[in-house]
Amino acid sequence: MSLLRTRSRSLLLVGGLGVALTLSSCSGGTTRENQNDAAAPAATSTATADPSATIPEGLKIAFLPKQLNNPYTDIEVGGGKEGVEELKGSYSLVGPNDASASSQVSYINTLIQQQQDVINIAANDPNAVCPSLNQARQAGIKVVSFDSDADASCRDVFVNQATTEGIGQTLAEQALKESGGSGQVAVLSATANATNQNAWIAVMQEELKKPEYSGIQLVEVAYGDDDDQKSFQQTQALLQKYPDLKAIVSPTTVGIAAAARYISTSSYKGKVAVTGLGTPNQMREYVKDGTVEEFALWNPADIGYLAAYAGAALQAGQITGKEGETFTAGRLGEYTIGASGEIVLGPPTTFDAANIDQFNF
Structure with missing residues (x-):
């Protein structure tokens, strides 16, 4: 048994990326200091979670990956669509064709105009997207970063592949x-x-x-x-x-x-x-x-699926993004929010000639 496989099976991954596959990856963009001045985060820190709250049907949940037409992205957002459909919400997918630092900003602005309920974003740059994301939060939109985090000051939770x-x-x-x-x-x-x-x-x-x-x-x-x-x-x-x-x-x-x-x-x-x-x-x-x-x-479809459920739980008020809060993510079961609003999917799997045909994604 390889050292890698031993670790991937035994490592206890708790909230703490993370971690894209690309399948989908810091420079440029706004500095953290300037970003914080440009748009203050929405006032969610004093909110109280209600774990028994019902997730309403019809939530508008958008996914904004690093770039479209990327094999890894396609799997991730496919899982997101699965989750949104289970939640009886409205799924939308937008994104750039390149993974440059500022390429996602215009899409965030469009999603604000569309009055989405949730924006799930895999950030190309942790700071460049922050002013627009905080505008979204001020408008009542919940922001979930997944796969690649935005600065913690401009999102509600981060769905990480692993630590x-x-x-x-x-x-x-x-x-x-x-x-x-x-x-x-x-x-x-x-x-x-x-x-x-x-x-x-x-x-x-x-x-x-x-x-x-x-x-x-x-x-x-x-x-x-x-x-x-x-x-x-x-x-x-x-x-x-x-x-x-x-x-x-x-x-x-x-x-x-x-x-x-x-x-x-x-x-x-x-x-x-x-x-x-x-x-x-x-x-x-x-x-x-x-x-x-x-x-x-890891299974990238599960990242998108978990992000969909996290966004819906936020919008319903089941969670606010504080450490220690819990919610249930459909077939994946219960998750606990870790430090800095991080939600960790779980440990990666090692693939080799002995097991690769057991997987199809």
Whole structure:
């Protein structure tokens, strides 16, 4: 049993990213100080939760992912749609085609004009979206960040895939195992300003300072912008720049698939390992042809599903976003809100040749 699999099964993930797969990833945008001045958060801190409150039918629940037409995003928002339909609400999906820092702002403004009841957002930048999100909250709209957090001052709760620490540690363990315990490794991330990616990588870098990782050298963090072709090209560039590279760790589903595709038909196959976060359906062929030994992920559909229920619970008054409050999220069961309004989905699963055919997402 691998070290990664042991951790993924035993790690107790409590509120504390997190954590995107991309499948979907901080710079730019408004500073936290300026953001707080630009739009004060809605006055929800004094509200009292009523766990017995009934969720009304017909809630208008919108999803605003990092970008549309992204394999990971499609699965996430599909789970969100499932949840909204169970709640007998009205589901809508909007979003940009690129994952730039400010690309989501205009969509938030439109959702405010549409008088949505809930906005679920996977933030491309934690600060750039804050003024608009706080305008939404002032208008009575509940804001749930999922997958990639917005600043805590401009959302009500955050639905995290797993703890930031747990994912960062997993990435470090992947680097150790796939490199054979020593040598050069590189990270292929999403965008340079992606909240979750940056947080995971920061934990990974701290982990690599520990004695057990002394043989590992992290040579570069490259950015494919969650674009398949750019991620493919960045893989090629990394391999050319570092001829002794042992492994590429990609904490985004777009990146890991692009890296595996490049290596699978190159002379690097069997010499440079690829691992990180991906979905079984996109990675199955690369596991079976030997390009990828193992990778990890949670079920992204459950993230969107949980976000839908969290938003509805907020709008109904079952929860306010305070630590310790509980609510039930349909088929996923009961959840407790952790520190800073974080709701943690649960531990990731490790996929390899032995189990990958047991999953279909």
